[in-house]
Amino acid sequence: MKQKKFILPESEIPTAWFNIQAVMPNKPLPILHPGTRQPLSAEDLYPIFCEECSNQELDTTNEWIPIPEEVREQYAAYRCTPLVRAYDLEKALGTPAHIYFKNESVSPAGSHKLNSALAQAYYAKKQGITNITTETGAGQWGGALSYAAKKFGIDCAVYMVKASYNQKPYRRSIMQTFDAAITPSPSMSTRAGKDILTVNPNDQGSLGTAISEAIELAVSTPNCKYTLGSVLNHVCLHQTVIGLEAEKQMAMAGEYPDIVIACFGGGSNFSGIAYPFMRHNIQDGKKTRFIAAEPSSCPKLTRGKFEYDFGDEAGLTPLLPMYTIGHTFKPATIHAGGLRYHGAGVIMSQLMKDGFMEAQDYDQTETFKAGVLFARTEGIIPAPESCHAIAATIKEALKCKETGEEKVILFNLSGHGFVDMAAYDSYFSGEMTNYELTDEELAKYQASADALNQ
Ligand SMILES: *Cc1c(COP(=O)(O)O)cnc(C)c1O
Numbered sequence: 001m002k003q004k005k006f007i008l009p010e011s012e013i014p015t016a017w018f019n020i021q022a023v024m025p026n027k028p029l030p031i032l033h034p035g036t037r038q039p040l041s042a043e044d045l046y047p048i049f050c051e052e053c054s055n056q057e058l059d060t061t062n063e064w065i066p067i068p069e070e071v072r073e074q075y076a077a078y079r080c081t082p083l084v085r086a087y088d089l090e091k092a093l094g095t096p097a098h099i100y101f102k103n104e105s106v107s108p109a110g111s112h113k114l115n116s117a118l119a120q121a122y123y124a125k126k127q128g129i130t131n132i133t134t135e136t137g138a139g140q141w142g143g144a145l146s147y148a149a150k151k152f153g154i155d156c157a158v159y160m161v162k163a164s165y166n167q168k169p170y171r172r173s174i175m176q177t178f179d180a181a182i183t184p185s186p187s188m189s190t191r192a193g194k195d196i197l198t199v200n201p202n203d204q205g206s207l208g209t210a211i212s213e214a215i216e217l218a219v220s221t222p223n224c225k226y227t228l229g230s231v232l233n234h235v236c237l238h239q240t241v242i243g244l245e246a247e248k249q250m251a252m253a254g255e256y257p258d259i260v261i262a263c264f265g266g267g268s269n270f271s272g273i274a275y276p277f278m279r280h281n282i283q284d285g286k287k288t289r290f291i292a293a294e295p296s297s298c299p300k301l302t303r304g305k306f307e308y309d310f311g312d313e314a315g316l317t318p319l320l321p322m323y324t325i326g327h328t329f330k331p332a333t334i335h336a337g338g339l340r341y342h343g344a345g346v347i348m349s350q351l352m353k354d355g356f357m358e359a360q361d362y363d364q365t366e367t368f369k370a371g372v373l374f375a376r377t378e379g380i381i382p383a384p385e386s387c388h389a390i391a392a393t394i395k396e397a398l399k400c401k402e403t404g405e406e407k408v409i410l411f412n413l414s415g416h417g418f419v420d421m422a423a424y425d426s427y428f429s430g431e432m433t434n435y436e437l438t439d440e441e442l443a444k445y446q447a448s449a450d451a452l453n454q
Contacts, residue, residue, distance in 0.1 A: 006252045007080070008249060013072050013076060013079050014067060014244040016066050017065045017238060017240045018237075020278065020351075023063060024060075024347070027060050027350070032308065033319075034318060048225070048226050051123075074118045079241065081103050081104055082102075082103045083250065085100050086101055095400050095401045097400035097401075097405070101393075101412070102410070102412050105382070111416075112269045113268075117145045117148035118148045121149050121151065121154060121227075131154060132145065132224070132227050133217050133218050134214050134228065136158050136161070136171075136210070137164055139160065139337075140383075141229030142175050142180065143178070145158070150178045158181070159184075159211075160185060163204040164205075170419045183213075190213040190216045190217060208314050211316070231268070231345045236268050240272055240275050240276055242269070243274060246276070259290075260291070261290075262274065262293070262414065263293045263385045293389050296436050297334050297364070298437075300344050301359035302361045304344070305325075307324065307450065309324040313328065322344050324449050325445050334364050334384075334435065335384040336384040339388065367387035368384070368387055368423070369391075373390075374387075381416055382415070383417045386417075393409055
């Protein structure tokens, strides 16, 4: 029998995260205070994030950051995650390529997000923080953080975009199951929420508003810190357990990837699977290609510009040097809610600029077609976000079919789609549509970032 799954025991859970900042030929540009335009120090971030995360954010020297034992113990509930050879998908495609996927959908939260949620909750607890807060759109990050907070015995307050709160009751129920306090945003509990509701009492909210509310709560409440589930350097750092395990598992399979693929929202699961392999491109002359798969409706890497921009719609965050389509961007309501962010993380942006990675964009219907083929061959229903990685994998595997090349392709299955079956319904009913950003729309949003760079 051919070996399908490559399984590592709990003792092989990595003991350190890989910090790619330490080995990048060009370090990321500094993040700037929006008023003074001076680079921020870790201390400047302490009012918002817990100290250890703030320090990790700006650490450009330590290549390996030890994973606390308490976090490894929590990882053991679902790590090491399996690496799987997708023989049936290969067969259906008729490709000579060898396709592998790292299955992060086996976590209790159903996605990779728990890898950072557990670390962030642990560091908050260790610092004496009693309450962590965040925003959530589709609900994946909120769900992961609720579980992590529960595990470390701290409270979790989630601002959930009002439209999702009403339309996506199941993710709300997941957060409730893990005992989080969930507030539909905009709310009357913050200045930011009140300002919006007094103008429009029916405002259905946005991720930008929810971020503003969560940050306001964190800076105005003692022993309360804000957390974020993507984009930031420390979040991407925590995700490197994915690629570090995958590296060992690929070796068990006797292979090394020619191509590594992940879907791309803010870039955390991409970083997680990619950086441990990318270090061998940087240090050992390996030639692996790294492909970020993003939606055509939110094309920050394929059509955005590298410049300073705010991380949020309201303009409360520091200025971040990143590929962006502009912080005022209003994304279409595609089903891959986790990919609707206007910018790419600072590290990925620098790596993209320096040619270490590439990006491809996919229409929503094409991604579901890919996801359905994956489900019918490999038996796992992928999250709408993960469907983008599968679409890119299929595209590369079909290229191999044309050229006859036996390339090794590794992709990250960032999550399962059990809470997203409404999206599959929409696909099967034929009602699903695609949204392509016009050049005019792009120029309009981009202007909001351009204005900060003059
Ligand atoms: C949040 C999410 C993403 C996108 O976030 P990244 O930070 O880009 O990884 C992708 N897949 C799933 C399942 C998610 O929940």
